[in-house]
Amino acid sequence: NAGVTQTPKFQVLKTGQSMTLQCAQDMNHEYMSWYRQDPGMGLRLIHYSVGAGITDQGEVPNGYNVSRSTTEDFPLRLLSAAPSQTSVYFCASSRQGLAGELFFGEGSRLTVL
Amino acid sequence: GNSVTQMEGPVTLSEEAFLTINCTYTATGYPSLFWYVQYPGEGLQLLLKATKADDKGSNKGFEATYRKETTSFHLEKGSVQVSDSAVYFCALSDRGGANNLFFGTGTRLTVIP
Numbered sequence: 001n002a003g004v005t006q007t008p009k010f011q012v013l014k015t016g017q018s019m020t021l022q023c024a025q026d027m028n029h030e031y032m033s034w035y036r037q038d039p040g041m042g043l044r045l046i047h048y049s050v051g052a053g054i055t056d057q058g059e060v061p062n063g064y065n066v067s068r069s070t071t072e073d074f075p076l077r078l079l080s081a082a083p084s085q086t087s088v089y090f091c092a093s094s095r096q097g098l099a100g101e102l103f104f105g106e107g108s109r110l111t112v113l
Numbered sequence: 114g115n116s117v118t119q120m121e122g123p124v125t126l127s128e129e130a131f132l133t134i135n136c137t138y139t140a141t142g143y144p145s146l147f148w149y150v151q152y153p154g155e156g157l158q159l160l161l162k163a164t165k166a167d168d169k170g171s172n173k174g175f176e177a178t179y180r181k182e183t184t185s186f187h188l189e190k191g192s193v194q195v196s197d198s199a200v201y202f203c204a205l206s207d208r209g210g211a212n213n214l215f216f217g218t219g220t221r222l223t224v225i226p
Contacts, residue, residue: 004156033213042117042202042216043157058213090156101147102214104156 002026006091006105013081013112021076021108023091029103030096032074036060036087037107043090049074050096081112115140119203119217126193126224134188134220136177136203144205146170146179146186147214151200160188160201193224 007022025032033048035058045058049068063085065077074093078085088109092102120135138146145164149157161170166181175190186203203217 035216040218042218043214044216045213048213092157101159101162102157104158106154106156 004091004093004103004105006089006108008108009106010109011111013078013110015082015112017081018077018079019081019110020078021089021091021110023074023076023105024072025074025091025093025103026072027093027095027103028071029093030071032068032091032093033058033102034064034066034074034076035090035092037090038087046076046089078110081110083112086110086112115144115205115207115215117203117205117215117217119201119220121218121220122200123221123223126222128195128224128226129192130224132188132190132193132197132222134201134203134222136186136188136217138184138186138203138205140184140205140207144207146177147204147206148175148177148186148188149202149204149216151202151219153199157202193222195224195226198222198224 004025030051034046035043037043044060047066049055088107091105094102116139118137147162148160150160151157161172163170163179169178177188200219200221202219204214207213
């Protein structure tokens with residue numbers, strides 16, 4: 001019953017450091033996405049993928065990279081972390097054709113000092 | 114463009130009180146509408162949805178009706194419980210092809226015994 005699994009759950013970085021947030025799903029979903037959640041702003045889409053080898057930008061893509069080499073995995077990379085990237089990050093997945101019925105991971109809280 | 118506006122929180126109610134959380138939207142085309150719930154320390158979960166005008170979504174005693182004429186999707190529950198304490202997000206789905214969701218800012222509900 002794993003669903004969507006995110007790691008790590010918590011991370012503290014210094015400005016300029018790089019890191020990767022991992023996301024894996026075991027439901028064979030074609031669609032995967034990354035959101036960030038900030039107080040008073042709801043969730044905002046960073047990047048998404050409609051299948052292996054296909055990625056696209058969302059609303060707030062700057063400072064983040066993604067790749068989708070397999071159906072199961074969709075890592076989010078921060079190449080040079082900035083304090084503005086302090087946030088809670090959520091990975092989500094769904095089957096194509098079920099627009100909006102997303103399954104979310106438990107979130108990764110990132111603090112950039 | 115697509116956007117969702119929901120009532121500011123936080124909302125505090127006594128157990129068995131009636132709940133309304135307002136949500137209005139702006140969209141191009143004919144979106145699907147959703148309510149997601151986030152319990153403390155968890156990711157978001159789909160609570161209910163409606164895919165076309167006049168549809169009513171319902172789940173766990175919560176209801177919301179897709180009103181195209183007022184571009185609204187207000188969430189209601191006749192008698193809230195302490196276990197309903199959570200953050201509620203209204204969202205709409207862009208039917209352009211990808212399963213992207215546009216979220217409101219969230220409304221925190223606290224139910225006191």
